[in-house]
C-alpha cells in the first residue's frame with residue numbers, strides 16, 4: 001500500500017511513473033478514513049485540496065516524462081503527502097494550535113517551511129492534533145480531544161506533536177512536520193516508533209510557527225526512516241530573512257551525505273542519564289543499541305553533563321516566561337475567539353478565561369510570576385545563568401565526542417489519564433530531551449526496540465553538535481541498515 005512507503009520509496013516509484021501522486025494521496029485518505037476515528041491524529045483535513053495538489057504534481061511528472069524526479073533526481077519530495085502540526089501556518093487553512101482561543105482563525109499566509117515544501121512539490125495537507133500551544137507531553141491538552149497511540153489505543157502518543165507522530169506511525173501520511181521546544185518531536189517519535197528530528201536552533205526558519213518559547217522552539221520532522229529525515233531537512237533548512245534567528249549558513253545536501261560509514265566516530269554516554277527512574281526495558285534497549293554502534297566501529301566513552309539535574313527546572317522558568325509574553329497577543333481583539341464586553345479589560349479577561357485551557361493558564365501564571373519585579377533576579381535571571389552552564393556542558397562534551405547517545409524517554413508510552421492530574425510527573429517525561437533545547441543543539445530519536453508486554457516502541461536519542469545534523473542522520477541511518485526496529489508496524 002502506497003501510504004506505507006517511505007518518502008524515498010514512493011519518490012522512486014513516482015519517478016518511474018509506476019504510480020501517481022493522486023493514487024498515493026488517495027491511499028493516505030483511505031487510511032485516514034479507516035483508522036483515524038480510533039487514533040484522532042488529525043483535527044481536520046481537506047481531501048479535495050490535497051487531491052488537487054496531487055494532480056498538479058502528476059501533471060509536472062507527465063510533462064517531464066518522469067525525469068528530474070525521484071530520490072536522486074532534482075525533486076525527491078514531489079508528490080509526497082506530508083501532514084502539518086496545527087501550530088504552523090498554512091495559507092487558507094485553519095490554525096488553532098490545539099486551542100479554543102484561535103476558534104475560526106484561518107491562516108492568511110504560509111509558514112516559510114510550508115512555502116519550502118510547496119516549492120519542493122510536496123502535497124501539504126491536514127491539521128495534526130497537538131497539546132494546546134505545544135504545552136504538554138501527551139496530546140491530552142488539546143481542545144480537540146486526545147490523540148491515541150497507534151501501538152496501544154489506551155495509551156498516549158507523547159506530545160506535544162502527538163498527532164504528527166501517530167499519523168506517521170499509523171501510515172496516514174508519509175511524513176509530518178512538528179515543533180520541538182523541550183522534546184515535542186523526539187518524545188512522541190520515540191513513543192510511536194518513528195524518526196523525529198529536532199534541528200539546531202537557527203537551522204530552520206520559525207516564520208509562521210506560532211511561538212511558544214521563542215528561544216527554544218524549532219521546526220522539525222517525523223519520518224519513517226533516517227533517510228527521509230535527511231531528505232526533508234535538505235528541503236527545510238536554510239536562512240530566512242523573515243526569521244532573524246535563522247543562520248545564514250548554507251545547508252549541506254544531507255541525503256547525499258549518508259554514507260553509513262561510522263567507523264571511528266566517538267559517541268558519549270552521559271553518566272547522568274542512565275540512572276533513577278529509567279525503565280529497565282528502555283535501559284536494556286539503549287544498551288543494546290550502544291553495543292550495535294560499537295560493532296559498527298564507533299567508539300563509546302562515558303561523559304558527564306553535570307548540570308543535567310537542573311534542566312527541567314530551568315526549562316520551566318525560561319519556557320513559561322517566554323510563553324507568558326508570547327501568548328499575550330491572544331486577547332480577543334486580533335485573533336480568533338472573543339467573549340464580548342463593553343469594558344476592554346473585562347473582554348480580555350473573559351476571552352482568555354474561556355479560550356485557554358488549564359495547562360496554558362498554569363504556564364502563563366508561572367511565567368508572569370518568574371518575570372515579575374522582585375522575583376526576576378531570583379528565578380528568570382538565575383535560570384538564564386544555569387542555561388549557559390548547561391550549554392557549556394554540551395560544548396565541552398563535543399570537544400571530545402562526535403555525538404551523545406541517551407534514551408529519548410525514561411519509559412515507553414503511558415496510559416491516557418495516567419499523568420494528566422500530576423503536572424510535575426508529566427514535566428519529568430521530557431527529562432532527557434529538554435537540555436538539547438536549552439543548549440540550542442540538535443537531536444534525533446530513532447526506534448531501537450520494544451517493550452515486551454504490551455509491545456510499545458522505545459526510542460534512542462542522538463544529540464549532536466550545533467549544526468551537526470549530518471552526523472546524527474548518518475548514525476541513525478547506519479543503525480537502521482543493521483536493525484529492523486523502524487520497519488515494524490502497529491497492529492491496527
Ligand code: GLN
Nearest residue numbers: 134135136181182183184
Ligand atoms: N513537554 C514539554 C512542555 O510541555 C515540551 C513541549 C514542546 O517541546 N513543545 O513544555
